[in-house]
Amino acid sequence: MGDIMLNNLRTYILEDEFKITIFNNKIDILNYIEIDHFDDTKIIVRYNKGHIVIKGENLTISKLLNDELLILGQIKSINFND
Numbered sequence: 001m002g003d004i005m006l007n008n009l010r011t012y013i014l015e016d017e018f019k020i021t022i023f024n025n026k027i028d029i030l031n032y033i034e035i036d037h038f039d040d041t042k043i044i045v046r047y048n049k050g051h052i053v054i055k056g057e058n059l060t061i062s063k064l065l066n067d068e069l070l071i072l073g074q075i076k077s078i079n080f081n082d
Contacts, residue, residue, distance in 0.1 A: 018047040022078070026062075027054060029069040035061075043071060050082035 019030040029045060029052070036051060037044040038061065043054045056075040063070035 018049070020052065020078075022075075025072060025074060027071045027075060027078070029071070031067050032069055035069070040073070045069065050080060053077075053079045053081065055079075 016031055018032065021028040021030075029047075031047070033046045033048065035043065036046050038059075040059050041055060041057060043059055043061070045052045045054070054071060054075065055077045056073045059071060059073035059075075061069060062072045
């Protein structure tokens with residue numbers, strides 16, 4: 001029982017699953033692999049099952065960490081490609 005609790009806690013703390021959260025004019029991406037393309041109208045982000053294409057206007061990367069990315073701007077579309 002203790003081992004299961006410890007594994008669940010470790011998974012919660014060290015979440016390594018890809019996650020995207022969409023807010024008004026913001027997108028937060030966790031556990032991405034790489035940024036394949038970046039300009040002010042299109043950002044392509046690779047993750048473990050494919051890539052995401054984000055299109056919009058005045059797109060900027062506000063936070064850039066090894067495992068987290070925060071994109072700001074007027075988001076027009078988000079497409080997932082496997």
